[in-house]
Amino acid sequence: MPSNLSDNIPDIVIGRLPIYxxxxxxxxxxxxxxxxxxxxxxxxxxxxxxxxxxxSHFGGFGKQGTGYQIVFLEEKLRQVLKVNRExxxxxxxxxxxxxxxxxxxxxxxxxxxxxCVFDNAKEKIGKPLNGFxxxxxxxxxxxxxxxxxxxxxxxxxxxxxxxxxxxLIAVGVRAILNYAPINLNVPPEVRVQYIDPVIHMQRMxxxxx
Amino acid sequence: MPSNLSDNIPDIVIGRLPIYxxxxxxxxxxxxxxxxxxxxxxxxxxxxxxxxxxxSHFGGFGKQGTGYQIVFLEEKLRQVLKVNRExxxxxxxxxxxxxxxxxxxxxxxxxxxxxCVFDNAKEKIGKPLNGFxxxxxxxxxxxxxxxxxxxxxxxxxxxxxxxxxxxLIAVGVRAILNYAPINLNVPPEVRVQYIDPVIHMQRMxxxxx
Numbered sequence: 001m002p003s004n005l006s007d008n009i010p011d012i013v014i015g016r017l018p019i020y021x022x023x024x025x026x027x028x029x030x031x032x033x034x035x036x037x038x039x040x041x042x043x044x045x046x047x048x049x050x051x052x053x054x055x056s057h058f059g060g061f062g063k064q065g066t067g068y069q070i071v072f073l074e075e076k077l078r079q080v081l082k083v084n085r086e087x088x089x090x091x092x093x094x095x096x097x098x099x100x101x102x103x104x105x106x107x108x109x110x111x112x113x114x115x116c117v118f119d120n121a122k123e124k125i126g127k128p129l130n131g132f133x134x135x136x137x138x139x140x141x142x143x144x145x146x147x148x149x150x151x152x153x154x155x156x157x158x159x160x161x162x163x164x165x166x167x168l169i170a171v172g173v174r175a176i177l178n179y180a181p182i183n184l185n186v187p188p189e190v191r192v193q194y195i196d197p198v199i200h201m202q203r204m205x206x207x208x209x
Numbered sequence: 210m211p212s213n214l215s216d217n218i219p220d221i222v223i224g225r226l227p228i229y230x231x232x233x234x235x236x237x238x239x240x241x242x243x244x245x246x247x248x249x250x251x252x253x254x255x256x257x258x259x260x261x262x263x264x265s266h267f268g269g270f271g272k273q274g275t276g277y278q279i280v281f282l283e284e285k286l287r288q289v290l291k292v293n294r295e296x297x298x299x300x301x302x303x304x305x306x307x308x309x310x311x312x313x314x315x316x317x318x319x320x321x322x323x324x325c326v327f328d329n330a331k332e333k334i335g336k337p338l339n340g341f342x343x344x345x346x347x348x349x350x351x352x353x354x355x356x357x358x359x360x361x362x363x364x365x366x367x368x369x370x371x372x373x374x375x376x377l378i379a380v381g382v383r384a385i386l387n388y389a390p391i392n393l394n395v396p397p398e399v400r401v402q403y404i405d406p407v408i409h410m411q412r413m414x415x416x417x418x
Contacts, residue, residue, distance in 0.1 A: 182231075
């Protein structure tokens with residue numbers, strides 16, 4: 001595998017790999033051992049040619065005609081995506097959404113573990129939340145630095161999100177999943193992904209009669 | 210504006226319009242009246258040429274050198290995206306995530322209103338949830354048909370999501386925001402958008418050292 005992989009692979013290809021991995025997980029859960037770019041394509045609504053091309057960036061994981069060994073391809077994709085380990089994630093915001101995220105059971109098996117939760121509301125600080133104790137925002141810097149956490153989820157109101165992002169970045173966070181409905185300004189070494197349900201809904205209404 | 214707009218505009222352009230609209234909303238809230246493709250580009254991390262090109266699909270909303278009237282451009286984008294009206298949305302799943310969605314205050318001002326909530330858990334059915342009464346899944350067909358609802362959010366476990374989607378589609382739903390971590394099989398006339406935080410996180414870990 002080339003050493004400077006991220007320089008060579010288009011980001012849009014990287015963006016599809018987690019989707020392939022999720023489909024493979026499901027096929028494995030359903031008892032399948034082998035799949036094909038054709039089968040994956042049908043599940044995902046992506047052409048089999050695209051899937052073969054995407055996977056060929058990483059050396060190709062299957063032989064023409066014999067398909068992909070699911071367990072092997074899963075392991076390779078986990079390696080490429082670096083989720084063959086567990087990433088600690090800081091969660092900022094313990095409102096309705098933060099609470100739902102803290103309770104979500106689907107992170108661990110896919111490479112992530114929320115390991116601390118912060119909020120600035122006095123009535124929340126110190127309270128238990130699914131095994132965590134909600135910490136004051138004041139403790140964010142010390143905690144994240146001490147644990148060398150590189151990833152965070154922001155689930156605070158839009159008006160507070162940029163300030164929270166700045167604090168996170170200042171203590172070493174390099175990947176942010178932002179649920180606040182606002183674009184964040186971050187330096188080039190920081191990755192941000194956005195989750196805003198309205199953006200997705202507005203993208204669909206365009207097509208509705 | 211051409212009549213068969215959706216045949217001509219690449220889906221990737223449509224996908225950026227809600228992001229432009231959100232940025233314009235924020236500029237307006239902050240008291241701005243005029244903006245430019247340059248300013249929007251800086252806020253969003255998109256090139257100003259791309260923004261001008263995207264907007265030119267719809268006839269162009271600004272003049273070279275004078276910038277865009279924010280209120281005017283907002284209104285135009287709302288028209289194009291068909292969110293200059295309120296869409297009723299059915300929510301299926303009243304667990305942690307469904308509850309957070311039912312409480313979320315950011316839908317109404319951006320074109321959407323959750324208008325019914327369904328779950329199959331006996332202890333949830335009939336309970337109030339932010340002004341709604343959680344209904345049994347058995348009532349889904351009748352309620353959605355009666356109200357001619359075209360949009361839905363699925364916030365149920367992965368193993369139940371396809372069955373729920375099939376039911377929704379059978380009674381006329383044509384746009385689904387799916388929070389279950391599974392790809393849905395839907396007929397071509399139905400749009401699906403996916404929200405799965407792990408997909409976004411795995412896309413970022415690739416780039417982390």
